[in-house]
Amino acid sequence: MSKLRFRISMSLxxxxxxxxxxxxxxxxxxxxxxxDWVFPLKAWREMHGMEGGExxxxxxxxxxxxxxxxxxxMGRNMFGGHPGPWDKDKPWxxxxxxxxxxxxPVFVLTHHRREPLELEGGNTFTFxxxxxxxxxxxxxxxxxxxxxxxxxxxNVAQQYLKAGLVDEMEISLAPVLLGSGERLFDGVGVDLHxxxxxxxxxxxxxxxxxxxxx
Amino acid sequence: MSKLRFRISMSLxxxxxxxxxxxxxxxxxxxxxxxDWVFPLKAWREMHGMEGGExxxxxxxxxxxxxxxxxxxMGRNMFGGHPGPWDKDKPWxxxxxxxxxxxxPVFVLTHHRREPLELEGGNTFTFxxxxxxxxxxxxxxxxxxxxxxxxxxxNVAQQYLKAGLVDEMEISLAPVLLGSGERLFDGVGVDLHxxxxxxxxxxxxxxxxxxxxx
Numbered sequence: 220m221s222k223l224r225f226r227i228s229m230s231l232x233x234x235x236x237x238x239x240x241x242x243x244x245x246x247x248x249x250x251x252x253x254x255d256w257v258f259p260l261k262a263w264r265e266m267h268g269m270e271g272g273e274x275x276x277x278x279x280x281x282x283x284x285x286x287x288x289x290x291x292x293m294g295r296n297m298f299g300g301h302p303g304p305w306d307k308d309k310p311w312x313x314x315x316x317x318x319x320x321x322x323x324p325v326f327v328l329t330h331h332r333r334e335p336l337e338l339e340g341g342n343t344f345t346f347x348x349x350x351x352x353x354x355x356x357x358x359x360x361x362x363x364x365x366x367x368x369x370x371x372x373x374n375v376a377q378q379y380l381k382a383g384l385v386d387e388m389e390i391s392l393a394p395v396l397l398g399s400g401e402r403l404f405d406g407v408g409v410d411l412h413x414x415x416x417x418x419x420x421x422x423x424x425x426x427x428x429x430x431x432x433x
Numbered sequence: 434m435s436k437l438r439f440r441i442s443m444s445l446x447x448x449x450x451x452x453x454x455x456x457x458x459x460x461x462x463x464x465x466x467x468x469d470w471v472f473p474l475k476a477w478r479e480m481h482g483m484e485g486g487e488x489x490x491x492x493x494x495x496x497x498x499x500x501x502x503x504x505x506x507m508g509r510n511m512f513g514g515h516p517g518p519w520d521k522d523k524p525w526x527x528x529x530x531x532x533x534x535x536x537x538p539v540f541v542l543t544h545h546r547r548e549p550l551e552l553e554g555g556n557t558f559t560f561x562x563x564x565x566x567x568x569x570x571x572x573x574x575x576x577x578x579x580x581x582x583x584x585x586x587x588n589v590a591q592q593y594l595k596a597g598l599v600d601e602m603e604i605s606l607a608p609v610l611l612g613s614g615e616r617l618f619d620g621v622g623v624d625l626h627x628x629x630x631x632x633x634x635x636x637x638x639x640x641x642x643x644x645x646x647x
Contacts, residue, residue, distance in 0.1 A: 231604070231618065231642075232447055232616075232617075232618035232621070233446055233447040233616075233618075249623060390445070392606075392642075394625075394629070394630035394642065394644065395623075395625070396618060396621060396622065396623045396624070396625060397623060398618075398621070398622045398623040402446075402447075403446075404445065404446035404447075404610060404612075407446070407610060407612070408610065408612045409463060409609075409610045409611060409612040410610070411608075411609070411610060415608070415637075416608035416637055416638075416640075417637070419633070419635030419640050421633030421635065421640075423629075423630055423631070424630075426630075426633050426635075426640060426642060428445075428606075428608065428640060430608065
């Protein structure tokens with residue numbers, strides 16, 4: 220059966236986004252520092268249609284993260300734009316422009332109903348209003364045997380972690396402090412539901428901690 | 434000049450002690466799980482007068498941590514016992530029995546005056562009531578050119594980190610969640626004062642992240 224694979228960048232003090240997230244600053248104040256390790260990589264630049272870039276131990280981690288993914292689940296906050304009901308006249312279409320980097324079905328957890336959104340390159344966004352289990356069922360069907368990526372943010376990740384539905388988790392720990400913002404593990408409790416550390420990949424910029432359900 | 438070297442075990446969710454710390458449970462509920470990686474090690478067992486034990490990549494980290502240390506600074510909570518003024522009739526003598534594992538001068542930061550305490554094996558405890566800078570000056574004189582270990586706990590570590598006085602920091606990240614307790618980086622802000630990740634040592638039980646001031 221296809222796995223639910225969660226990967227995210229986290230600061231040394233446990234934050235996955237900085238404070239004061241907004242349309243202009245989707246990762247919050249300082250949140251971009253979580254991702255400093257990824258931007259120079261060839262593997263990341265290719266995903267976003269850019270040439271060149273560096274290759275280091277993180278490259279394998281990025282390549283592995285996108286391999287064999289057939290669908291993505293994300294929270295409303297990560298899809299972004301604004302809180303509350305969708306704007307009917309000018310609905311938010313995500314941060315990514317006309318051709319987002321997913322190229323497969325994406326399921327957005329939200330409290331507000333909305334018709335599916337179809338963008339270029341096989342990027343379809345389906346809005347799921349009946350909870351995390353429904354989203355995983357829909358994503359599993361859409362993934363056709365491939366795995367499902369759980370993209371975040373913190374709130375949706377917490378729901379899946381607490382429910383014990385995450386099969387694989389990779390935390391890319393950035394050696395920086397954000398001081399405040401969204402904490403990944405807030406309210407998750409003490410139970411990792413069998414997720415065990417199986418691999419650590421380190422560079423001077425980041426430490427990738429991979430967990431798998433035993 | 435001798436360096437101030439800080440090392441501590443931290444959970445994936447950022448805690449260095451569990452909730453409800455007490456005389457019977459000094460590390461708080463679940464806090465012992467932070468140290469599961471160290472107890473089987475030969476290097477740790479030797480320090481505590483026990484024979485046998487395992488050798489793995491963590492062994493070097495433990496040996497390095499105790500090498501060239503001439504004095505230790507710790508907080509009142511880590512020295513332990515009880516909050517408030519010292520009991521004059523039966524003063525608390527620490528968790529470690531008659532022969533603590535330090536074998537050098539230890540400086541305990543506290544709000545309550547107390548005469549120095551001399552135990553076996555070169556373990557002297559001096560109680561410092563006039564702040565972190567005084568403690569570091571006294572420790573530096575006592576260390577006679579060797580380095581100073583900053584043993585914790587969270588509150589004292591936060592004071593030294595905020596003041597930018599830590600020269601080296603090694604975080605042994607345990608792949609577990611504590612859910613609540615003492616957070617290492619609470620109130621430290623966003624500034625590591627030049628501490629940069631210089632080495633990562635990983636085993637399936639723990640990831641050691643070593644920072645040094647550039």
